[in-house]
Amino acid sequence: MRGLRGLWPNAGYIARREYQARVRGRSFFFSTLILAVVALAMGVAPVVIQYLSQGAQTRIAVYATSSDIPADTLQVLDASLFGASSVGDTPGTRRQFQLSMTTDLAAAEAQLMDGKIDGLLRICRLPADGSMPAACAVGGASAGSGQASAAPGDLVFGYQADTTANGRQVFFVRQAVNTLAIQDRLARSGIDPQGQSRLFAAASLSFANPKARAASGGTGAGGAQSDEDQVSRVLVATALIVLIFIVVISYGTWVAMSVAEEKSSRVMELMLSAATPLQMLSGKVIGNGLAGFTQYLAILVAGAAGLLLQGPVADAVLGAANGAGGPSVTGVTVPVLLAFGLFFVLGFALYALLYAAAGSLVSRQEDVQQASMPLMMLSMVGYFAATFAIQGADAPWVVALSFVPFFSPYLMLARLILGSVAPWEVAASVLLLLLTIVVALWVAARIYSAGVLLYGQRVGIRKVLAAARVAR
Amino acid sequence: MTLVIDAISKRFGDIQALDGISLQVEPGQVFGLLGANGAGKTTAMRIVLDILRPDSGRVTWQGRPNTQVSRRTWGYLPEERGLYARMRVEEQLVFFAALQGVPPRIARREVGEWLERFRIPEYAGRKAEELSKGNQQKIQFIAAILHDPDVLLMDEPFSGLDPVNVALLKEAFLEIQRRGKTLIFSTHQMETVEELCESIAILDHGRVVVGGPVREVRAASGRRMVRLAVEGDPELDWLDTLEGVRVIRHGQDYTEAQVGRERDPESVLRAALSRGARVTHFEIADPSLEQVFIEHVGAIDTSERTLAAPRAAEVTA
Structure with missing residues (x-):
């Protein structure tokens, strides 16, 4: 040619x-x-995403009216909030919720009004007469469903935040306080923290794809x-x-x-x-x-x-x-x-x-x-x-x-x-x-x-x- | 030592572009290729350049088939002008020369000289798209000759040029010829052919209808032209009544008539004298190339049968 x-x-x-x-x-x-x-x-990009999500952090102050709330309240709430809100997030991103205890209710309310904190959570114990303690009655019926099923001695909660009652934030907070209340009931029924962790332990599930196994003969990179x-x-x-x-x-x-x-x-x-x-x-x-x-x-x-x-x-x-x-x-x-x-x-x-x-x-x-x-x-x-x-x-x-x-x-x-x-x-x-x-x-x-x-x-x-x- | 085109045929689909044409061009000659649009001039040139392969027939240069002759032998100015629009003039001329094996240093010097000759040295650094059509054409001409080809083929080199540039290009032709090169070009302009060409071939529908040295072609038609002027009779209506004589045109100075080969042109003069007229002008001449062309091909540009590409703007398929 x-x-x-x-x-x-x-x-x-x-x-x-x-x-x-x-x-x-x-x-x-x-x-x-x-x-x-x-x-x-x-x-x-990863750094930027991290930075942006940090800006969106929700700061919540926690105020307890009585001293007989569980000692690990903050940890339980934190774990629950973090677990609920971090599904699908990349590891290493910051927690969406930041919790802190407060003893000065008036100051916390002022901070909430100023926007220095995003939410104020009050924790009370329902007295024997079953009437809602004034410190936790922040709203009318909005606390509704939780209160109706609460028995004397149960933990009850009040939450104030600049958001809607059905929003994402309130949803997560409700889940967290539920966990806390259940753990408290279990503790009062005499199940110690060890027993509780056994109770909540995840079941074991073993998984395998038989077709994939059969095809990858095991040599080279396809092995373990x-x-x-x-x-x-x-x-x-x-x-x-x-x-x-x-x-x-x-x-x-x-x-x-x-x-x-x-x-x-x-x-x-x-x-x-x-x-x-x-x-x-x-x-x-x-x-x-x-x-x-x-x-x-x-x-x-x-x-x-x-x-x-x-x-x-x-x-x-x-x-x-x-x-x-x-x-x-x-x-x-x-x-x-x-x-x-x-x-x-x-x-x-x-x-x-x-x-x-x-x-x-x-x-x-x-x-x-x-x-x-x-x-x-x-x-x-x-x-x-x-x-x-x-x-x-x-x-x-x-x-x-x-x-x-x-x-x-x-x-x-x-x-x-x-x-x-x-x-x-x-x-x-x-x-x-x-x-x-x-x-x-x-x-x-x-x-x-x-x-x-x-x-x-x-x-x-x-x-x-x-x-x-x-x-x- | 000649370019021989031997019985070349080429068909494109339904169109027989070339039908067994044979030509011979002597080295150092200026050769004119005439024909109506679609007569096969461009196809013939492309075959000589080995851009197209013929269906049959062969082309030889100095006895060797053109497929074995170095590309540097040929210089080509295509009918469809085109340059790299966004490339600078000097840069692209050096590029084209490099493809033909000319070192950049020498190419640059040559480019300078030719731009000078064409009176456009200031365009060396311009982009091609900034140049007028006529100037782009001159650049293309330079691209065709930078590698000093032995044979220069040009398809309608004068089309679209103003008279000044036509004169410049003719000068360049003669310069190339003085260097001992062979020039072949196609054109419609008969005066240019009569001025420059030693030999011609007239193509029609892919065949050579007549070819050879210009003088012989003109003489070979057998017809003669007589130019006659008679005092007091500007119309000369009686000329047409003579057998074998046909008036071609009535001019200011004389009337031109064609005389068939069976009749002696001098008989026209005798006829005029026998009418008792006073003859002020009588001349016998060979027919012009244009007349020869019309005789063989019919009127110029009547039958469009072209294979040439339509302009891009016209193509809206």
Whole structure:
């Protein structure tokens, strides 16, 4: 094939031109800037969330009318409030409720009016006559349901806060005082704290997924993993797969746009008289790939900077004691990173070549999206397959698809992180990928050299094939 | 040592763009390729450049097939002008030269010289999109010749240029020819062809209808033109009544008529004298290229059969 002769230096010149044209463009500058800022923000985000949730803390003062309330009242309330309100919160976030005992009711009421505290909880014991003690009767019927069922000797409560009776805050407080009242009743019935903790001890439940067990034979990384380990691996795999997907779609589109631009500006014919289609194709893929990689690096650096800044920012905003503990990431190993780099580059090369061919079939840049739709779909299939594969990386269909060139960048990577893969399997899928790239280069060059001279007509598959057959 | 186009055919779908054309261009010649739109000029050039492959036939340069000839042999000015809109003029000329193997240092010097020659040195640092169409065309011409090609093919090089720029480009043509290069260009402008070309070929519907040295082509039609002026009779209505004579046009100074090959042009003069008129002007000439063209192809630009691309703005499929 004539085109293979002397790929260099022309492919290099074209790559350099493509790179410069791309990187100097205004859209490149702004998209890189925006993405870098987003990455930086995401790096610092945990600290910011922590800071914001700290601002939303509800301070509650607790006032007891008699001295015979349980000694551990504050701890019980705190544990109950924290447990109730922290469901789904990330560990390390601050408690939503902050409790403190007070002995000066008048001062506490003043503080409540001033907004220095958010709520005032009064604790009384119901006397033998069953009448509500004045100190705890803060409202009328609002305390209703609790009081109705209270027997003499029970703990009763009054709560004042600038909120609604049915709101979230009152709901949590009601749960907490219920717990306290029940524990108090149990104690008065003669069940000591030890007996109580036995009473409330959680039942033991053993869980296993028999299918998952059977599939993961136990070799390699699939063996004994703690739950946390597995969660981290899933996160890493998802992140890397998304990264590859974004690269294929967005930077592949760049290549197609660049081809379409040369066609619509008619500079194509001049290029054709100076360079072979193969030189143009490889130059474009390399140039745009490097431009994409440049943007990528900028985003990575910004994201890493954000992560590194977490510590100092947390110290400054939250005080040293509250700095977030560094997230532990398992699943990112040197082999995984190397494989990611390899599949990243090869996957991009394969798709970008076909994107270039798609770009050569349209006359205007506006039509690029439509022409590259099949490639988008193909890439999506790989992406979604990989997201499903994360749930069972050793399933037979995952193993099979992880050798198919258009999907292997996604699926082999997922298997590498989450399942058990023999080295020869990775080598085989990379080899298949390389072979496919060579074929794609040849096919794309033919479509390209036929497509770039077809103007104005909607180009069907048959027309392309007919033109490609006689193209050089 | 010639460019030989040997029985080339090329079909695009239903359209037979080239139907076995054969041409020969001698080195150092200026060769004109004439034809109505869609006659096959652009396709022929693309095939010579190996941008397209013919269905049959072959092209050789100095005895070697064009597929084996270095790309640097050819310089090409496409009919569809196009540059990288946002690239600076000098930068993109150096880029195009680099693709043809010219080192940047030499390319930059050449670019400077040519911009000077075309009187636009101040545009070196401008982006192409800031230039007028005519100036972009000059930049493209420079792109076509920076690597000093042996054969320069130009598709309608004069279209869209003002008279001053046409003159500049003609000068550049002659300069290239003085350097011993071969020039092939297509055009509609017959005067330019008569002024510049040594040989021509007229294409019609993918065939060469007539070709060869300009003088021979004009003489070969067999017809002659007579130009006659007679005192006191500006209309010369009787001319048309002579057998084999057809009046082409009535001018201010004389009336021009075509005389068929079966008739001796001098008989027109004898006829005028026999009418007792006083002849003030009589001239026998070969037909102009335009007349030859019309004779072979019909009126210029009548049949649009073009494969050339419509402008992007017109394409709304």
